[in-house]
Amino acid sequence: ETGVTQTPRHLVMGMTNKKSLKCEQHLGHNAMYWYKQSAKKPLELMFVYSLEERVENNSVPSRFSPECPNSSHLFLHLHTLQPEDSALYLCASSQANSGGANEQYFGPGTRLTVT
Amino acid sequence: GQNIDQPTEMTATEGAIVQINCTYQTSGFNGLFWYQQHAGEAPTFLSYNVLDGLEEKGRFSSFLSRSKGYSYLLLKELQMKDSASYLCAVSRAGNNRKLIWGLGTSLAVNP
Numbered sequence: 049e050t051g052v053t054q055t056p057r058h059l060v061m062g063m064t065n066k067k068s069l070k071c072e073q074h075l076g077h078n079a080m081y082w083y084k085q086s087a088k089k090p091l092e093l094m095f096v097y098s099l100e101e102r103v104e105n106n107s108v109p110s111r112f113s114p115e116c117p118n119s120s121h122l123f124l125h126l127h128t129l130q131p132e133d134s135a136l137y138l139c140a141s142s143q144a145n146s147g148g149a150n151e152q153y154f155g156p157g158t159r160l161t162v163t
Numbered sequence: 164g165q166n167i168d169q170p171t172e173m174t175a176t177e178g179a180i181v182q183i184n185c186t187y188q189t190s191g192f193n194g195l196f197w198y199q200q201h202a203g204e205a206p207t208f209l210s211y212n213v214l215d216g217l218e219e220k221g222r223f224s225s226f227l228s229r230s231k232g233y234s235y236l237l238l239k240e241l242q243m244k245d246s247a248s249y250l251c252a253v254s255r256a257g258n259n260r261k262l263i264w265g266l267g268t269s270l271a272v273n274p
Contacts, residue, residue, distance in 0.1 A: 052205070079260055081260075088266070089266070090167070090263075090264040090265060090266050090267075091206075091250070091252075091262075091264040093261060093262070096260050096261070098260065103260065104260065104261060138205065138206070142260070144260055151196060151208040151211060152208070152262070153208065154205035154206045154207070155205055156204060156205045157204075157205060159203075
């Protein structure tokens with residue numbers, strides 16, 4: 049079974065639509081992440097949840113709204129997006145601890161196109 | 164500030180060896196990751212270095228020099244399936260959840 053799953057894999061939406069991206073991890077991890085990946089840019093961290101509490105919010109516009117109902121599920125609610133929001137949205141999870149770094153496991157991503 | 168540099172593109176021949184370099188400047192250091200990302204797919208974890216030296220894992224090895232802010236990923240016996248983007252990411256001390264990512268190196272392996 050794939051460790052981190054994301055749905056949908058592809059999404060086309062108009063600027064006035066509301067949609068949600070879903071992520072689920074089956075690895076027993078305690079931290080989950082949303083990233084944005086655009087061409088010719090490094091991965092951009094959007095949000096981090098640790099033990100279901102949001103611990104990072106990197107100046108993301110309010111038209112992106114995350115939700116983490118439990119340690120296995122993460123959502124990204126989208127509304128009134130702009131064309132420049134078109135990108136690959138990646139979800140990741142890790143077993144965050146107080147010591148050293150920990151590798152993140154990624155889902156396959158949602159390819160979002162805003163028209 | 165924080166910065167990670169790696170070459171944008173590289174080309175190599177099947178069966179050969181290729182070295183992908185990564186240099187970084189970060190405030191605090193808590194390890195360096197290498198990820199592989201095939202087109203249209205998720206990044207997958209390859210290696211993690213926190214101490215100086217070489218870590219070998221099959222055909223892939225990763226090296227770290229903390230004093231030089233430098234790492235490389237060495238791929239041996241290249242195969243066509245190794246054509247992918249290779250991402251370097253640094254974990255900073257005090258915040259192990261937030262990685263600083265490079266742009267990635269797109270490697271093309273030719274027959």
